[in-house]
Amino acid sequence: MSTQVSTGVDLSCVLRPVRQGNAFEETVERLLTVIKLGLVGPGERFPAERELAAQLGISRITLREAISELAQAGYVQSRRGRFGGTFVTYTQPPPSVDELRRVALQDGRKLTDALTFRFAVETGAADMLAQQFASGGSPEVLLARLADVNQASPQDYRRLDTLFHLSIAELTGSSLLSAACADARMRLNDLLAAIPVLRLNITHAAAQHAAIVEAILAGDPERARHAVAEHLAGTGALLRGFLG
Numbered sequence: 001m002s003t004q005v006s007t008g009v010d011l012s013c014v015l016r017p018v019r020q021g022n023a024f025e026e027t028v029e030r031l032l033t034v035i036k037l038g039l040v041g042p043g044e045r046f047p048a049e050r051e052l053a054a055q056l057g058i059s060r061i062t063l064r065e066a067i068s069e070l071a072q073a074g075y076v077q078s079r080r081g082r083f084g085g086t087f088v089t090y091t092q093p094p095p096s097v098d099e100l101r102r103v104a105l106q107d108g109r110k111l112t113d114a115l116t117f118r119f120a121v122e123t124g125a126a127d128m129l130a131q132q133f134a135s136g137g138s139p140e141v142l143l144a145r146l147a148d149v150n151q152a153s154p155q156d157y158r159r160l161d162t163l164f165h166l167s168i169a170e171l172t173g174s175s176l177l178s179a180a181c182a183d184a185r186m187r188l189n190d191l192l193a194a195i196p197v198l199r200l201n202i203t204h205a206a207a208q209h210a211a212i213v214e215a216i217l218a219g220d221p222e223r224a225r226h227a228v229a230e231h232l233a234g235t236g237a238l239l240r241g242f243l244g
Contacts, residue, residue, distance in 0.1 A: 010170050011039055011047070013178030017057030027056055027066040033186055035075055035090050037166075038159030046076070046086040092158075092193055101194075101243045111191065111243070115236045118184040122232060125169040125177055126216060126224040132172065134219030141167060146213050150206055154197040162189075164209060168216070188239075195238050204234065 014033050018026035034040050046052060053060045067086055070076045075090040133139075145164040152160040162185055169181035208231040215223035 010178070012055065012175055013166070013170065013182045014039065015052065015055040016179065017055075023058050023062050024065055027058055027062060028069060030056060031066060031070060032075065033182070035070075035088055036092075036189055037162050037182065037186060039163070039166075040088050041156075041159055042088050042091050044088055046088070048085065105243075111239065114184065114187040115232070115239070118181075118188060119229065119232050121177065121180045121184050122165060122168070123225045123228045125172055125181055126212060126228045127221040128172045128174070128177070129168055130216045130219055130221040130224040133216055134221075137217075139213075139217050141171060142213055142216065146209055149209065157197050157202065158193055161205075168212075191239055191243060192235070195242055201234075201238065205231065208234070 011034060014037070015030055018030065031046075034046075040046055047055075049060050049063055053063045056063065067076060067078060071078055075088070077087050077089045079085060079087060145160075145167040149157070149160040149164045166178070166181055166185065169178045172178075208227065211227040212224060212231065215227050
């Protein structure tokens with residue numbers, strides 16, 4: 001069963017079954033990844049405990065223990081009643097650019113490795129989805145994600161940008177590819193958040209996002225790969241510029 005939230009995001013790429021030996025710790029990790037990537041945003045509700053426990057392959061007791069710890073740490077809030085559930089309360093704090101720059105400088109190879117990984121999986125996802133659209137397909141979800149990021153406020157831009165990029169892999173129908181793209185994004189998440197939301201960069205990114213979508217919907221894998229590659233090269237340049 002695919003787990004959905006109110007925004008229509010598929011969480012199955014992140015909420016994979018955990019290993020029983022570290023069930024509690026890995027459950028906390030999975031839920032934090034969902035929160036930090038913005039797959040369930042501030043004020044939004046996680047799926048019901050029954051669905052979450054089944055998706056993670058754990059007991060509801062273990063899930064409740066993990067949720068309780070996250071609530072104490074200020075990431076979620078549990079509410080009772082007909083409209084209750086587990087709601088995200090976490091908002092990304094302003095990052096310490098100096099600290100992130102220090103991390104990037106100390107281990108620049110990890111940054112380069114993460115950028116290479118993201119390049120490989122996201123260009124591949126766009127290629128695969130374009131091949132699928134060459135035989136026809138429904139563009140509604142992809143166009144909706146594009147519209148969301150184009151209309152995003154500066155405060156919500158990074159989260160909706162993440163949802164746009166992850167939707168490309170999600171729409172291929174490959175859970176492994178979706179998981180890889182989510183992993184790639186998570187490796188860069190804090191560093192991406194350290195980049196100021198620059199007006200001209202957002203305008204440029206909007207044009208690149210549109211080019212990606214146009215190539216995919218046209219069923220042109222080569223053009224889709226090129227459009228994603230160009231976009232990610234710009235993101236990499238900004239990361240190196242601000243953190244280098």
